[in-house]
Amino acid sequence: MARTYNIAMVCDFFFPQPGGIESHIYQLSSKLIDRGHKVIVITHAYENRKGIRYLTNGLKVYHVPFLVIYRQATFPTVFSFFPIFRNIVIRERIEIVHGHASLSSFCHEAILHGRTMGLRTVFTDHSLFGFADAASILTNKILKFILSDVDHVICVSHTCKENTVLRASLDPLMVSVIPNAVVADNFRPRSYPLHPSADGFAPNPPPANHPGPNDVITIVVISRLFYNKGTDLLTAAIPRILFNHPNTRFIIAGSGPKAIDLEQMIEQNVLQDRVEMLGPIRHEEVRDVMVRGHIYLHPSLTEAFGTVIVEAASCGLYVVCTQVGGIPEVLPSHMTVFAKPEEDDLVAATGRAIAALRANKVRTERFHEQVKKMYSWENVAMRTERVYHGIYGELSDDEFYGYEGYGVMRGRGGQQSFALIDRLKRYYGCGIWAGKLFCLCVIIDYLLYFALEMLFPRENIDIARDWPRKTRPKSSKQT
Template sequence: MRVLIVSWEYPPVVVGGLGRHVHHLTTELAAQGHDIVVVTRRATGTDAVSHPTTDTRREGVRIIAAAEDPPEFEFGRDMMAWTLAMGHSLIRAALRSLGGQGDPAAGRPWEPDVVHAHDWLVAHPAIALAEFFDVPLVSTIHATEAGRHSGWVSGPTNRQVHSVEWWLAHESDSLITCSASMRDEVTQLFGPEISDVSVIHNGIDIRTWPFAPRPASSGRPPELLFAGRLEYEKGIQDLIAALPRIRRSHPGTTLTIAGDGTQQEWLLDEARRHRVAKSVRFLGALGHDDLVGLMHRCDAIVLPSRYEPFGIVALEAAATGIPLIVSTAGGLGEAVSDPTTGLTFSPGDVAGLADAVRTGLGDPAAAAVRARHARERLTVDFSWTEVAERTAAVYLAAKRRVRHPVGRPQIPERPLPERDPAQSV
């Protein structure tokens, strides 16, 4: 199939896990024989003089990277204006390259069989391009604004983002989420009248995350690891709060935090408040090799997310052999099976977190067995070959629906009620 993928992240412009996901998905789809074109952007803060629009081919994928337009917008300060401007530049670059000059290698216009959007930031260009080419629109919802803010969408920007997500969901002819919990969340937030939602877990290339067996004993105080963005929903504050309890049964235990984000100063204050500041190290964002080295060295990785659509870090960690101790938030609860492949606790449960960590540290041999089982599961359930095949099946089944006008969404200003797990499909 000919697939036009629209993403605001694509290497070398990578903000988070979405960029890596789209890169792996597109290269695997191309390897399976599909004709893939990605429409993305150049780096933030550049312009058409320093970083003009490019049309290149790498790893079997054609990549159209649109230059940023001259108006001065900053993502953090002018998020919606910046997003709309980016969308406008993506549309123009795609139409100029595809509808005009076409594929330089083929010497003719290139038209997709399907458009695939990744998240709300590309809603406008993806909807416009699917309409222009009159083909089905498939959208992957990687997370939601309501989910990121514990159900609250009362602020002006929160409401704007939520309304764009709602619009993208209703315009899509098929939807993909990375976990069953995200499928339930999307259906609850955007209504039962949206198109079918397929659950396709994120994948991992285990070749880039080498496995190292766990030693029986390191002969030093335990070292815990957190890797990810320093944001409230990642629950790092709960891990810091649990550290004093962990250190009472396992003296000298330290916590190493790899990553950056908006909450670092607040987390530093939390470490001081709980009197563990000297036992917590903030390393900032690390390169791939340094992160792998940490995973090989530390005794366990703790991912205490309060909200987590999937949790790709859990897969990456499992590939390296580090024991997993994670919350059951969202996709983490689906990716890690307690007690077979890791240990789990309820989101926000500081006592449960401390108990899980103490259990893991108290029996290194059992932790090593769980780590081996976690690694073995990756090759079966989370390979990119499997992810790409299932995604291509969604493309093939998607049909462009008749469009009808839709009104503005009714946006709740209070958190939606908790779902009863017994009601999950």
């Protein structure tokens, strides 16, 4: 029987905030629970949501009250999170710490403290970052610090893997690519009847709903309204698209600092009857907004994956998106029209998509079933579980890394050593000055850990009762 684990997903970004990372953590956790593992989530408090909450499928969430400074990221303190993190880890008997997102302070601190406590660690990167601006340089340095002593790294696209390997100076063999997914049944087209079949009830493709020459085409945008999401590009392109194509309208959902720019553009161009601003919406409302449209417009300037365009295609929308980051890897070419991240090209690409729909050249009614076959959270959970088996030595080096000698290079079984001297050697190579600073942080972390062990003995910490574990699916096998 395949081994199961006690896993802590740690990230600043989680429900009730909507978003791709938040959905990824929830769906992955839920499917790992279905496979017999124990999973908890550690995140910060959201307004009045503090303490412990239980979500569907018995997923326990710890909302830790910490100061939030920007875009739901907590203030980095390095050490102050350690006491409560240690308490949670001991209470829940955690074996693997799985951190998410480069900009999550909780994630980085949990990986550092987890290694100090002798736990296996995994990091999933969901974003792309540059190498030139000050913010990216600082983020990359922190990432290099944390990933110098992590067991394995997961990226959501091959472009994201290349970016992360360069930013953190990683060996590509210790980085796996596991994409995001969608629950396709939650993103059905508007008309999706069911008919009885020999296997029960199976979905029929919806009837074709192609707009005629004089029908109104609705373009949907659902995004956080920030610069990196291409909101400035969208603001400049909308008046031109509406001018070139009179029988079109926009529905825009989302919130952020760039929302005021969109509102000013609408007023200046008197487009109130053709552009509908919905403001922030919950994730469960996304499908209801998408099925009101024919085209989904995604003008992002940088994107590691782009889960929302998979959701849009699943809803039967033709996708217009910028050809940046990992987006070209996400959907096949017949579902998308690509544009350069420039105003003129975005306007032209949207025009091509409108013309293709009016000429009935795109079979959007088939998109849902195609997406359903391409992406599933069950597959993501199986591949993530394989990473856990690899870092625990359940798989041979040849099976896990595809390279027989790689485990010898890293330590027995391909695992990173917990010995302090080995950890300091890895951190010392992070830079002339940064390496010494990182070594000092690790030494302080060890001293703090020993102090906590003496002042608050682990035998005095109550062990939490586990939610009843699910029986592992019979068809499931160790991969």
